[in-house]
Amino acid sequence: MSTSPGVTRRRPSPMQRSQNRAGLAFVSPTLLVVLVIVVVPIAWTVLLAFQHARLIDLQGMGLFGNWTWGNFDQVFTAPGFWTSLWTTLVYTVGGTVGSILLGLVAALALRRPFRGRGVVRSTMLLPYVAPVVAVTFVWETALNPQTGVINNWGMHLFGWHRPIAFLSTSSYKADLLGVHVHLPMALMTVVAFEIWRYFPFAFLFLLARLQAVPAGIEEAATVDGATQSQRFRYILLPQLMPVIALLSVLRFIMTFNKFDDIYLLTGGNSGTEVVSVRVYNFLTASYDVGAAAAQALLLAAILMVLLGIYFGFFAKRVQEEEA
Amino acid sequence: MSRAQFEDRLFGGLRYVVIALLLIATVFPFYYMVVLSFRPTGQLLLHPGSLWISVHDLTLSTYKTILEPTSKGGQGLLGMLRNSALVSLGTVVLTLAASVPGAWAISRLKFVGSRQISALFLAVYLFPATLLAVPLFVMFARIGLQGSLVGLAIVYIAQTVPVSIYMLKNYFTTIPVSVEEAAALDGCSRLQVLWRVVLPLAAPSLMATGLYVFMIAWNEFLFALLFLAATPSKWTVSLGLSQMNNAIEVPTTVLMAGSVVLTVPVIVLFYVAERFLTEGLTTGADKS
Numbered sequence: 216m217s218t219s220p221g222v223t224r225r226r227p228s229p230m231q232r233s234q235n236r237a238g239l240a241f242v243s244p245t246l247l248v249v250l251v252i253v254v255v256p257i258a259w260t261v262l263l264a265f266q267h268a269r270l271i272d273l274q275g276m277g278l279f280g281n282w283t284w285g286n287f288d289q290v291f292t293a294p295g296f297w298t299s300l301w302t303t304l305v306y307t308v309g310g311t312v313g314s315i316l317l318g319l320v321a322a323l324a325l326r327r328p329f330r331g332r333g334v335v336r337s338t339m340l341l342p343y344v345a346p347v348v349a350v351t352f353v354w355e356t357a358l359n360p361q362t363g364v365i366n367n368w369g370m371h372l373f374g375w376h377r378p379i380a381f382l383s384t385s386s387y388k389a390d391l392l393g394v395h396v397h398l399p400m401a402l403m404t405v406v407a408f409e410i411w412r413y414f415p416f417a418f419l420f421l422l423a424r425l426q427a428v429p430a431g432i433e434e435a436a437t438v439d440g441a442t443q444s445q446r447f448r449y450i451l452l453p454q455l456m457p458v459i460a461l462l463s464v465l466r467f468i469m470t471f472n473k474f475d476d477i478y479l480l481t482g483g484n485s486g487t488e489v490v491s492v493r494v495y496n497f498l499t500a501s502y503d504v505g506a507a508a509a510q511a512l513l514l515a516a517i518l519m520v521l522l523g524i525y526f527g528f529f530a531k532r533v534q535e536e537e538a
Numbered sequence: 539m540s541r542a543q544f545e546d547r548l549f550g551g552l553r554y555v556v557i558a559l560l561l562i563a564t565v566f567p568f569y570y571m572v573v574l575s576f577r578p579t580g581q582l583l584l585h586p587g588s589l590w591i592s593v594h595d596l597t598l599s600t601y602k603t604i605l606e607p608t609s610k611g612g613q614g615l616l617g618m619l620r621n622s623a624l625v626s627l628g629t630v631v632l633t634l635a636a637s638v639p640g641a642w643a644i645s646r647l648k649f650v651g652s653r654q655i656s657a658l659f660l661a662v663y664l665f666p667a668t669l670l671a672v673p674l675f676v677m678f679a680r681i682g683l684q685g686s687l688v689g690l691a692i693v694y695i696a697q698t699v700p701v702s703i704y705m706l707k708n709y710f711t712t713i714p715v716s717v718e719e720a721a722a723l724d725g726c727s728r729l730q731v732l733w734r735v736v737l738p739l740a741a742p743s744l745m746a747t748g749l750y751v752f753m754i755a756w757n758e759f760l761f762a763l764l765f766l767a768a769t770p771s772k773w774t775v776s777l778g779l780s781q782m783n784n785a786i787e788v789p790t791t792v793l794m795a796g797s798v799v800l801t802v803p804v805i806v807l808f809y810v811a812e813r814f815l816t817e818g819l820t821t822g823a824d825k826s
Contacts, residue, residue, distance in 0.1 A: 238652060
């Protein structure tokens with residue numbers, strides 16, 4: 216409510232009512248677009264998830280009818296759903312943690328002024344602003360086993376025996392210190408792409424926060440004999456923590472729902488089929504709208520649960536710190 | 539040498555190594571893209587490891603092939619550029635027109651439901667685009683917006699309005715209220731205050747927001763794929779390039795030329811307005 220607490224309820228003043236009207240009028244264009252393009256479709260997806268629906272029937276179908284749990288049964292029992300969910304989690308956690316860590320390293324390196332820092336800073340944002348179609352093409356081209364520069368250099372300079380098909384090898388046998396391991400090569404490559412493309416986002420926010428840290432605290436710590444690593448651990452990191460927490464949430468949500476990067480790099484093959492790509496494949500390969508809607512809905516629900524856990528944990532920790 | 543001195547030297551040196559490595563990692567793919575786009579395909583197959591072009595190998599035929607209309611044997615990227623430009627500019631204008639009043643109302647006016655409404659706008663990003671895709675696909679087919687650039691622009695508006703309101707709102711709160719109050723005392727209505735006082739003051743923020751919206755719309759791929767895949771005459775550059783990659787045998791060097799054409803407008807705009815953009819996005823991040 217807009218009335219302040221403690222004031223007894225009374226009719227809103229004419230001034231207040233006029234503000235109400237103007238406020239609603241000013242947000243109404245936006246509200247309308249968001250309702251029609253976002254809220255209505257989401258509600259409809261929820262309905263579709265509980266109905267038998269194929270794209271051809273949809274034109275003539277009413278909103279309600281044929282309620283069923285069949286779609287969810289089908290989703291849970293279909294081969295590959297759990298694998299796909301696991302892939303999504305690995306991809307999301309890898310991409311989120313990796314991009315924030317690399318962004319942090321970059322922000323620390325660019326913290327103090329040097330000649331050309333402005334240009335370096337904006338250049339580092341290029342992967343984030345460039346079109347996804349263009350950058351996925353370049354990665355594909357550079358990683359191509361026959362004509363790509365990476366494999367060519369790898370064989371000539373680093374002595375690789377065979378070219379590595381980075382984007383189409385689901386399991387790569389490698390010797391690490393004499394131990395045979397199977398690496399999920401394609402998945403690792405798309406995670407690397409994700410880190411490369413989104414570290415600038417973390418870098419931008421972390422650098423802005425770093426530059427707002429008052430110089431005095433650090434100087435005082437230096438006088439007291441704190442080394443660089445100690446100053447980072449005990450002064451900078453606590454100051455950065457709120458931004459890192461916010462970035463983790465943002466990046467987690469975005470990566471969890473990510474579609475185009477993986478679709479363009481691997482098409483979801485070679486062990487990289489995340490749920491959003493799977494939804495798209497259900498939609499375009501079998502026109503099974505009901506099953507696609509059920510999976511999309513599950514994805515959103517899982518994301519909410521994960522965020523709920525995160526915020527529950529985080530709120531608890533904040534309380535403990537305050538206590 | 540004390541630990542402090544040791545660390546100072548270590549991190550002082552490491553810093554430049556890190557900067558150099560990061561620069562290589564960010565610039566190399568773009569350099570590679572440009573180099574390949576000027577090389578004949580045969581050269582790429584013969585020397586995949588070479589990273590420069592000798593002058594007599596340099597060719598512009600890749601650009602000719604990608605840009606010329608299909609009737610002349612090209613790939614028709616020029617028409618797609620026009621489609622992309624129309625959709626992106628339309629999205630920018632309409633998104634700003636919708637979000638300026640919205641952001642101002644949320645930052646200045648106390649009205650019932652304002653908090654719920656801003657929460658709703660942020661919730662847009664919680665839902666995967668694939669969740670919206672199915673119903674939108676059907677809705678658009680019914681009202682005849684499928685395969686049209688207008689329909690695509692409407693979806694982009696819904697996707698960009700929330701972030702645009704967020705960026706503008708952060709800026710509006712830094713404008714002193716007293717300026718607006720003075721204008722109101724002089725007899726300006728709310729719309730006049732917004733139009734004559736707030737907008738001129740917010741010009742840098744408008745630029746930043748407009749640029750960000752433009753980049754999102756210009757780079758977008760999924761919705762273009764869903765709504766326009768069946769109508770080649772309406773393809774945007776991103777969609778067109780990805781279709782070329784899938785369907786026909788287009789040489790890599792030609793695709794790289796297309797990627798350069800797709801990337802250059804965004805990068806030019808970005809360097810022109812970089813300062814506004816980074817400030818616009820991170821306003822508030824340094825206050826938390």
